[in-house]
Each structure stands twice: as structure tokens, then as C-alpha cells.
Amino acid sequence: xxxxxxxxxxxxxxxxxxxxxxxxxxxxxxxxxxxxxxxxxxxxxxxxxxxxxxxxxxxxxxxxxxxxxxxxxxxxxxxxxxxxxxxxxxxxxxxxxxxxxxxxxxxxxxxxxxxxxxxxxxxxxxxxxxxxxxxxxxxxxxxxxxxxxxxxxxxxxxxxxxxxxxxxxxxxxxxxxxxxxxxxxxxxxxxxxxxxxxxxxxxxxxxxxxxxxxxxxxxxxxxxxxxxxxxxxxxxxxxxxxxxxxxxxxxxxxxxxxxxxxxxxxxxxxxxxxxxxxxxxxxxxxxxxxxxxxxxxxxxxxxxxxxxxxxxxxxxxxxxxxxxxxxxxxxxxxxxxxxxxxxxxxxxxxxxxxxxxxxxxxxxxxxxxxxxxxxxxxxxxxxxxxxxxxxxxxxxxxxxxxxxxxxxxxxxxxxxxxxxxxxxxxxxxxxxxxxxxxxxxxxxxxxxxxxxxxxxxxxxxxxxxxxxx
Amino acid sequence: xxxxxxxxxxxxxxxxxxxxxxxxxxxxxxxxxxxxxxxxxxxxxxxxxxxxxxxxxxxxxxxxxxxxxxxxxxxxxxxxxxxxxxxxxxxxxxxxxxxxxxxxxxxxxxxxxxxxxxxxxxxxxxxxxxxxxxxxxxxxxxxxxxxxxxxxxxxxxxxxxxxxxxxxxxxxxxxxxxxxxxxxxxxxxxxxxxxxxxxxxxxxxxxxxxxxxxxxxxxxxxxxxxxxxxxxxxxxxxxxxxxxxxxxxxxxxxxxxxxxxxxxxxxxxxxxxxxxxxxxxxxxxxxxxxxxxxxxxxxxxxxxxxxxxxxxxxxxxxxxxxxxxxxxxxxxxxxxxxxxxxxxxxxxxxxxxxxxxxxxxxxxxxxxxxxxxxxxxxxxxxxxxxxxxxxxxxxxxxxxxxxxxxxxxxxxxxxxxxxxxxxxxxxxxxxxxxxxxxxxxxxxxxxxxxxxxxxxxxxxxxxxxxxxx
Numbered sequence: 001x002x003x004x005x006x007x008x009x010x011x012x013x014x015x016x017x018x019x020x021x022x023x024x025x026x027x028x029x030x031x032x033x034x035x036x037x038x039x040x041x042x043x044x045x046x047x048x049x050x051x052x053x054x055x056x057x058x059x060x061x062x063x064x065x066x067x068x069x070x071x072x073x074x075x076x077x078x079x080x081x082x083x084x085x086x087x088x089x090x091x092x093x094x095x096x097x098x099x100x101x102x103x104x105x106x107x108x109x110x111x112x113x114x115x116x117x118x119x120x121x122x123x124x125x126x127x128x129x130x131x132x133x134x135x136x137x138x139x140x141x142x143x144x145x146x147x148x149x150x151x152x153x154x155x156x157x158x159x160x161x162x163x164x165x166x167x168x169x170x171x172x173x174x175x176x177x178x179x180x181x182x183x184x185x186x187x188x189x190x191x192x193x194x195x196x197x198x199x200x201x202x203x204x205x206x207x208x209x210x211x212x213x214x215x216x217x218x219x220x221x222x223x224x225x226x227x228x229x230x231x232x233x234x235x236x237x238x239x240x241x242x243x244x245x246x247x248x249x250x251x252x253x254x255x256x257x258x259x260x261x262x263x264x265x266x267x268x269x270x271x272x273x274x275x276x277x278x279x280x281x282x283x284x285x286x287x288x289x290x291x292x293x294x295x296x297x298x299x300x301x302x303x304x305x306x307x308x309x310x311x312x313x314x315x316x317x318x319x320x321x322x323x324x325x326x327x328x329x330x331x332x333x334x335x336x337x338x339x340x341x342x343x344x345x346x347x348x349x350x351x352x353x354x355x356x357x358x359x360x361x362x363x364x365x366x367x368x369x370x371x372x373x374x375x376x377x378x379x380x381x382x383x384x385x386x387x388x389x390x391x392x393x394x395x396x397x398x399x400x401x402x403x404x405x406x407x408x409x410x411x412x413x414x415x416x417x418x419x420x421x422x423x424x425x426x427x428x429x430x431x432x433x434x435x436x437x438x439x440x441x442x443x444x445x446x447x448x449x450x451x452x453x454x455x456x457x458x459x460x461x462x463x464x465x466x467x468x469x
Numbered sequence: 470x471x472x473x474x475x476x477x478x479x480x481x482x483x484x485x486x487x488x489x490x491x492x493x494x495x496x497x498x499x500x501x502x503x504x505x506x507x508x509x510x511x512x513x514x515x516x517x518x519x520x521x522x523x524x525x526x527x528x529x530x531x532x533x534x535x536x537x538x539x540x541x542x543x544x545x546x547x548x549x550x551x552x553x554x555x556x557x558x559x560x561x562x563x564x565x566x567x568x569x570x571x572x573x574x575x576x577x578x579x580x581x582x583x584x585x586x587x588x589x590x591x592x593x594x595x596x597x598x599x600x601x602x603x604x605x606x607x608x609x610x611x612x613x614x615x616x617x618x619x620x621x622x623x624x625x626x627x628x629x630x631x632x633x634x635x636x637x638x639x640x641x642x643x644x645x646x647x648x649x650x651x652x653x654x655x656x657x658x659x660x661x662x663x664x665x666x667x668x669x670x671x672x673x674x675x676x677x678x679x680x681x682x683x684x685x686x687x688x689x690x691x692x693x694x695x696x697x698x699x700x701x702x703x704x705x706x707x708x709x710x711x712x713x714x715x716x717x718x719x720x721x722x723x724x725x726x727x728x729x730x731x732x733x734x735x736x737x738x739x740x741x742x743x744x745x746x747x748x749x750x751x752x753x754x755x756x757x758x759x760x761x762x763x764x765x766x767x768x769x770x771x772x773x774x775x776x777x778x779x780x781x782x783x784x785x786x787x788x789x790x791x792x793x794x795x796x797x798x799x800x801x802x803x804x805x806x807x808x809x810x811x812x813x814x815x816x817x818x819x820x821x822x823x824x825x826x827x828x829x830x831x832x833x834x835x836x837x838x839x840x841x842x843x844x845x846x847x848x849x850x851x852x853x854x855x856x857x858x859x860x861x862x863x864x865x866x867x868x869x870x871x872x873x874x875x876x877x878x879x880x881x882x883x884x885x886x887x888x889x890x891x892x893x894x895x896x897x898x899x900x901x902x903x904x905x906x907x908x909x910x911x912x913x914x915x916x917x918x919x920x921x922x923x924x925x926x927x928x929x930x931x932x933x934x935x936x937x938x
Contacts, residue, residue, distance in 0.1 A: 004811075004812065005520065005584040005585075005587045005588040005811045005812070006517060006520075006588065007512070007513050007515075007516065007517065007520075007584075007588075008513065008515050008516070008517055008571075008572050011513035011514075011515055012513060013510070013511070013512050013513065013585055013588070013589065014510060014511040014512075015510055015589060015592065015593075016508035016509060016510060016599070019508070019509040019510060019511060020508075020509075023509065031872075032869075034845070034874050035868075035869035035870075035872060035873065035874050035875070036869065036874070036876070037845065037846040037874055037875065037876035039485030039488070039489075039845045040485060040488040040489075040492065041482070041483060041484055041485060041488060042482070042483040042488060043476070043482050043483075044476050044477065044480035044481060044482070044618050045480075045514065045574075045604060045606070045618060046476075046477050046480055046534075046606070046617070046618060047476065047477070048475060048476065048477055051474065051475075051476075065515075065536050065537070065539075066536070066537040067534050067535070067536055067537070067574075068534070068535040068536070068537055068566060068569075068570055070534075070608040072562035072563075073562060073566065074551075074560055074561075074562035074565035074566055074569075075553075075559055075560050075561070075562040076558065076559060076560075077558075077560065078558055079548040079560075082543075084544075089545065089546075089547055090544055090545060091543055091544050091545075091546065091548070092543075092544070093541035093542060093543035093544040094541075096543035097537060097542065097543055100537075100543075101537055102477075103477050105514075105536075115474040115476075116474075116482055118474045119474040119475065119476075119482070120482065120484060123484065124484075125890060125893040125894050127879055127880070127890075129876070130485070135514060137514070137515070139539040148515070149513050149514060149515060157879065160879040160880050161880070162852075162879040162880045162881075164852075164858060164877060164879045164880075165879050167862075168879075171866065175869070175870070288859070289858075289859065289862065292859040292862045292863070293862045293863070293866060294863060294866070342473075342474045343473065343474070376503070376506065376508045377506040383631075383633075389633060389758075390757070390758065390761040393636075393758065393761045393762045394761070394762070394763060397640065397762060397763065399504075400501075400504035400505065400644070401504075401644070403500075403504060404504065405503050405504050405505070405506055406504070406506065407505070407506035407598070408633060410596055410626065410629040410631040410633045410634050410637075411596070411629050411630070411631045411633075412631075421594060421596075424594040425594050
């Protein structure tokens with residue numbers, strides 16, 4: 001009995017058309033990474049679980065795909081020892097899975113990158129600039145736009161604190177979306193400024209609550225943000241200190257100037273935040289570079305931007321498409337001690353990640369895929385018989401060596417069927433070279449969209465190439 | 470306490486230098502596949518275990534990496550029900566693993582391809598020509614040159630029985646290794662001829678034993694092959710029939726002629742094999758095409774070639790490097806009913822797989838990687854201070870947009886340190902553009918291998934590009 005074929009939920013097959021679009025995205029991003037001096041690395045899909053566990057919070061641990069140990073993993077286990085006390089048939093799944101599964105699938109590219117840097121630190125040249133385009137796996141509940149296997153495209157530099165790195169990431173984003181023809185807005189913040197805000201309002205320990213609240217500014221508005229902060233225990237006086245920041249207007253330079261005053265003891269609390277001032281210096285330096293760089297897209301300082309708070313310590317980035325509603329398509333920031341957990345402290349890094357799946361949806365939604373991306377074969381030679389095929393083989397070979405994608409229809413099917421093949425594959429040129437052409441040493445080629453047809457001498461590869469342009 | 474970072478045995482990290490070599494291999498192979506009209510697909514790393522189980526033999530089932538079901542997989546299991554009868558603490562691991570693991574990692578690309586073709590048959594255009602370059606996983610005992618995660622590069626056409634497909638695969642191999650500059654020998658056999666040999670010697674049911682024996686011809690010689698066949702139950706008369714085949718000499722055309730006589734009742738047994746004759750017809754047609762195609766490498770009919778016998782039904786291919794001993798670097802063949810198990814019978818396909826890891830070793834061993842493959846950044850701009858950096862930003866931007874990989878050193882480190890960075894990364898050009906150049910609107914660039922230095926106007930991108938050639 002034949003199986004009905006299927007794939008696990010949350011995973012996808014990519015056929016030729018989707019692959020063409022995805023490769024266009026990856027190739028474009030990769031080509032830009034390369035011109036900025038970033039080099040590729042790859043890490044194994046399978047990591048030791050102790051590399052992954054505890055790095056993504058308790059929720060993240062649950063979303064790791066665990067791989068069963070090899071051999072008869074289940075045979076010689078004393079299951080009774082794992083029984084939950086006082087139950088008949090309930091076992092400690094966490095402990096059993098640690099015993100039976102020592103490996104797991106990569107959950108993101110950042111932790112494997114940190115592991116890689118520490119493991120190979122003696123072979124690397126610092127600052128180390130790497131990009132990495134590989135799939136990651138998460139046992140999330142599958143839903144629209146959320147997959148259990150998806151690609152991440154990460155670019156990071158580690159071992160340099162210069163704001164020039166932040167600039168380059170902004171330039172990379174700018175260049176990539178210029179090449180894609182997609183209008184984006186690049187939002188920038190700095191975690192140190194968020195820390196400063198918590199410090200000058202007198203609740204330095206509530207920086208997470210404060211930033212989680214103001215992160216919702218866009219969606220819920222000022223009032224709702226303020227009442228959330230009240231709920232989290234902030235006083236009216238503290239909110240009084242934050243209010244002018246949340247309502248900040250003007251150019252980036254003006255905003256930075258006002259913020260510097262506030263961080264410098266001129267807020268309602270009179271408190272000073274050295275960290276906040278440092279963050280403003282970084283933002284000022286970065287926006288100075290950005291002016292010099294002639295960035296084509298909108299770049300905006302957004303003090304309510306907080307994302308991925310858990311490890312960012314400096315710059316925070318987020319990119320959104322302006323003409324297509326889909327959430328953030330790029331994000332990242334600076335993290336000062338990512339490699340510390342693997343034994344290499346004080347390595348500052350900054351990076352950004354491109355969301356390939358969402359970018360695909362944006363390009364498709366805005367019809368921005370170049371037309372040549374979707375067609376694969378350029379020219380089909382109809383199969384008119386064994387003699388014609390043998391005659392054509394060297395012609396086809398020369399065209400292929402000149403980089404043209406072409407095919408001889410592999411069977412001697414009816415011409416109707418061969419036409420159908422060309423048409424369903426959107427092949428734009430067709431050659432029906434039969435006995436007459438063979439006898440006279442010619443090859444004909446027809447442009448299927450214009451109907452124009454030309455005949456060439458068998459070895460006139462240049463002529464055919466020109467006609468195919 | 471910091472963890473000492475490590476990766477699971479049998480897996481690998483690839484740093485920038487290895488990635489450069491690997492990408493060169495993949496890009497070259499992919500570009501050739503493309504010119505032959507093959508389109509890329511990708512399938513999920515994770516397949517349902519019932520897609521994979523039973524497809525690779527019992528040994529293969531054991532080598533599948535199984536993924537633990539999500540959630541508290543271990544908690545509510547009645548382990549006692551899985552206890553091996555009469556034992557205290559031994560459990561049926563196979564049954565438990567089927568209950569607890571419904572998914573597994575892809576073991577090869579062929580079975581997922583078959584699953585893909587059947588699942589998407591209504592959306593595909595047949596003959597369907599696809600290539601697929603993705604990692605596969607096997608829980609093999611790790612050893613030198615054998616990994617638990619490795620890439621396969623497969624190219625297959627399905628839905629056509631024409632020998633033109635076989636020719637194209639030979640041409641693809643020929644072209645790929647011409648581009649690599651590696652001398653190879655392409656060996657070709659046909660499973661039907663092997664079947665014919667078993668038939669005319671009177672032991673059609675022993676085709677596997679016979680081919681396993683003669684597959685060792687190269688290594689152990691005629692006598693050992695004959696005694697192995699004796700051990701497997703062949704009679705002296707049967708071996709008498711096979712002996713002239715094993716000692717066959719001459720051109721391919723001569724060999725085919727002799728073989729046709731033998732299959733046609735002119736062997737010592739007088740038996741006729743229709744299947745064998747069909748196989749010879751296919752080989753003759755294929756070698757006819759090969760002559761017309763001007764193949765540059767050695768192509769040899771080898772009637773002792775048997776590999777992967779389990780599913781091949783027609784052509785069998787194997788490629789070896791002539792100047793580097795490493796075993797087969799490419800292999801494949803035709804399979805007449807690969808999709809049958811998923812409910813789509815009578816779909817004949819033929820394909821070949823490139824062994825990227827071995828090809829890497831060959832190119833490295835023979836020093837065939839082009840020199841430009843290993844260097845990433847072409848030009849480093851030393852960082853002489855914030856003013857110089859701001860001055861350089863537009864210059865660097867223009868060079869990058871022209872496709873040049875360049876960097877500004879990201880920190881204001883001592884020049885010695887910046888030189889070291891250029892030297893350790895093998896960056897061939899260096900610019901030390903300081904205050905004087907900024908004042909005069911110039912940029913200087915030095916070729917670090919020749920020592921030649923030139924000064925350009927800031928916006929003379931063309932001039933710099935020419936100097937970098």
C-alpha cells in the first residue's frame with residue numbers, strides 16, 4: 001500500500017519558482033555582505049544541547065528540537081527512577097529527555113556564532129566579520145508566516161566597539177533594499193539610553209518594564225504606555241520625568257541635545273545618568289557617519305524601540321518596509337558580552353539579521369522580483385529525431401559553455417507535447433531544427449513572445465547569443 | 470562557570486577559508502546544472518519518519534537521526550508496556566522510539582525528491598529536471614572522511630527514458646571537472662547487462678551475488694572474484710560463461726558487439742537474455758551520443774561497475790579523479806520506479822550525485838582552487854581618525870557598489886595592528902589616506918605584493934578599479 005506523501009507541519013518544500021525568488025534574495029544579500037568584507041561561515045545544524053540550553057530563556061528551551069541519542073537509546077533505562085513522586089504513570093520528561101537526547105537542532109545563528117568564535121578564537125582575525133545564511137529550527141506552534149524550519153541571514157562583527165560597524169550595518173541594509181527596489185525605514189535606538197531613562201526617573205531596576213511598556217508606544221499610544229508603567233510600580237513623579245522623552249519632537253540632532261540635557265540632571269528628578277550620556281554619544285557619532293554616507297532610505301532615531309532587550313547593550317536596529325505591512329524585516333543590535341558564557345569575556349559585537357521569508361513576501365507582494373529571476377531555461381531545442389539530436393549536441397554544448405541555459409527535449413514526443421513543455425516552463429526561445437536545417441548546416445531559433453524567427457549557421461554561436469539577448 | 474565549547478562528533482564548523490573553497494565548488498556545479506536546464510528545489514531537513522523508514526534497508530533505519538516529539542514527550546508513557554518480556558529493566562527501544570519520535574533528519578536527497586515529485590506531481594512539468602544541494606545526516610560512526618552531517622549535490626531528471634538524459638549527465642560531469650581543472654575518468658555500466666550476465670550463466674536469482682563479486686574485480690583480481698562466485702553457489706559452467714565477459718578487451722564498440730553475441734545465445738550456455746540485449750542497446754545509444762558530444766575526459770564502459778545496485782535499473786555511473794586517490798567523487802544511475810513507493814508508478818529517472826567533501830579534498834590536494842577564491846577583502850582603508858573616515862566613507866561606498874570588497878579598519882588602532890589585520894586576512898591592497906590626502910582631495914592605494922603605490926583623485930573610482938585589477 002503506497003504511502004500518501006506529506007511533510008511535517010511547519011516545514012515547507014520549495015519548488016523551482018520559489019527557489020528562484022529565494023536564491024535571488026540570498027544572492028543579493030550575500031553579494032552586499034561580501035563587498036563590506038564579511039566572510040561566510042557555517043556551523044553544524046546539530047549542536048550539543050548544553051550549548052543551546054539556557055540561552056533562549058525557559059520558553060526557548062521548550063522550543064528546541066531534541067535529537068534522540070543513537071543506538072538503542074530507550075532500552076536500558078530505569079524509568080521508575082524518573083517517576084514523579086506519588087503518581088502511577090507520570091514521569092519527569094525534562095530529566096528523561098536530558099538523559100536520552102544529548103543533541104539538538106540549532107535554534108538561531110547567534111549562539112552557534114558565539115560558540116564558534118570562542119572555539120576557534122586562536123584561528124580568527126579580530127575584528128572578525130562574518131555572515132551566515134543557514135536554516136534554524138523551532139518547535140513553535142505552526143501558524144501563518146511562522147515556520148518550524150526557516151532561514152536566517154545574519155551578519156555580525158565581533159571584537160570592535162567602533163560605531164563605524166553600526167554605520168556599515170545601516171549601509172548594508174540601505175544597499176540591499178536599494179537593490180531590491182523596496183522602500184524601507186531604518187529605526188535606530190541605543191540600549192544605554194533606555195538604561196539612562198530608567199536611571200533618571202529613579203527606577204534603574206525597572207529598565208525592562210519601562211522599555212517593554214514604551215516599546216508599545218506605536219501600537220497603543222502614550223496614555224496606555226503610562227498606565228502600564230503605573231501598573232509596573234512607577235510613581236507619577238517618575239512618569240513625569242519620562243513624559244518629555246516620549247513626546248520628543250524635532251531633528252535627530254535636536255532630540256539628542258534635549259536628551260543630553262535630561263540625562264545631565266536637567267529632568268524633573270535632577271538625576272544624572274552616565275550610561276545614558278554614553279548612549280547619546282554613540283547615537284550622535286553614528287548619525288554623524290550616517291550623514292556622511294548618503295543613505296538613501298529613511299533613517300530615524302526612535303527612543304521607543306526596544307526589541308531583543310535581553311542581550312543588546314548598545315545600538316538597536318529595526319527595519320520595516322514602508323509600502324507593505326508585515327512587521328519588521330530586519331533587526332539587530334550590539335551585545336557587549338555574547339561570548340562570555342563560553343569563556344571569552346569582553347568581546348563586543350554588533351550584528352543584524354535579515355528575515356528572508358518576510359522579504360520574500362514583500363518582494364512578491366510588491367511585484368519586485370526581476371523577471372529574469374523566474375525563468376530558468378532560455379532556449380528549448382525540439383527533439384526531431386536521433387540524427388537531428390546528434391547534429392545539435394555540439395551547438396547546445398557551445399551555448400551552454402557561453403552560459404546560456406538550454407535543453408534538448410529528451411524524448412521524441414509529438415511536437416505539441418514539446419511546445420507544451422516550453423510553454424509551461426515559460427521558456428522564451430524555441431528551435432525546431434529538422435532534416436532541412438541539418439542538410440544545409442543551419443539552426444533556426446524562434447522568439448516565442450515576438451514570433452520573430454531567424455536561421456543561423458550551425459557554428460554561429462555569436463549570432464545565436466545576440467538573438468537571445 | 471564557562472562551558473568549554475565543542476560540537477558533536479562527526480560534525481564540522483566551516484570557517485571563511487573552507488567556505489570560500491566550498492562555495493566555489495557549489496557555485497561551479499550549480500552554474501553547470503543551470504545551463505543544462507535543471508532547476509533548484511529544497512525539501513525540509515525534517516521529514517516524517519514514515520517517509521524515511523524502510524527506504525535504506527535495516528542498517529539505514531538505524532542510522533536515521535530521530536527527533537523527539539515536542540512537549541513533555543516522556544511524561545505520560547506506560548513504559549511497563551514496552552518491557553521486554555522476562556526482563557527486569559530492558560525495554561523495546563524500537564517501539565518506544567516510534568512512539569516518541571515521529572520525525573527524523575533527511576538521510577539522503579533521493580527519497581525526499583521522490584516524495585516531493587509525488588506530492589507535487591500536479592504542479593510539476595515533466596520531464597522534471599531538478600538539482601538539490603543540501604545537507605544530509607547519518608548517525609554513522611564518525612571516522613576520517615565520514616561525517617554525520619554532510620552536503621549532497623544531486624541532479625536528476627524524472628519522467629523520461631531517453632538516453633539523452635544519460636548523455637547530459639556525462640556532459641555535466643565532463644564540464645564540471647573541466648572547470649575544476651581535474652582529470653577524471655567516467656565509468657559507465659548498465660544494470661540490465663548485469664542482469665543479462667546472471668541470466669545467461671543460468672543463475673538469474675544470483676544477480677546481486679554476481680555483481681557484488683565482480684564489483685571487486687579492480688581490487689582483488691579475476692581469481693578471487695571467481696572463487697567468491699563459487700562460494701555463492703555458482704557452478705563451474707556458470708563461471709565459464711562469465712569468464713570471457715570479465716576478460717573483455719577492445720574498444721567500446723567491439724566490447725558491445727562481443728557482449729551482444731554472448732547475450733544472443735552464443736555463450737557456452739546458449740541462453741539468451743532479452744534484458745541484457747536491451748541494456749547493450751542503451752549503452753550503444755549512449756556511447757553514440759557521447760562520441761557526438763566531444764567529451765574531454767576519459768569515458769569507459771566498465772561491466773564490473775555495480776554500485777548502489779538496490780535501486781538502479783539502467784545506466785550506472787561512477788567518476789574517479791585520475792591524479793588523486795580518494796575513491797569515487799561522483800556516482801549515480803537510472804532507477805525505473807523510485808516514486809512507486811509513494812504511489813506514483815512507472816516514473817523513470819536518472820541522476821548523479823557530486824561528493825562535495827571529496828571534491829574539496831581533491832581540489833585542495835591538487836592545489837586547484839583559483840587564488841581569487843581564498844581572498845575575501847580586496848582593499849583595506851587604514852583608519853587614521855574620525856575626519857579621515859568620514860572623508861573616505863563615500864569613496865568606499867562607490868567601490869563597493871562597483872563590486873569591490875573593501876573595508877575601513879573599524880577602530881583607531883595603531884597602524885602596526887591595522888597592517889597585521891591586512892596581512893593575516895591576505896588583503897592585497899592597502900590605502901593609508903591621512904590628513905595630507907584629505908586636504909588635497911586624494912586617495913592613495915598600495916599594492917602590497919608589488920609595493921607599487923598610486924594616488925587618485927577622491928572621485929576617480931575608475932582609476933582605482935583599474936589599479937585593483
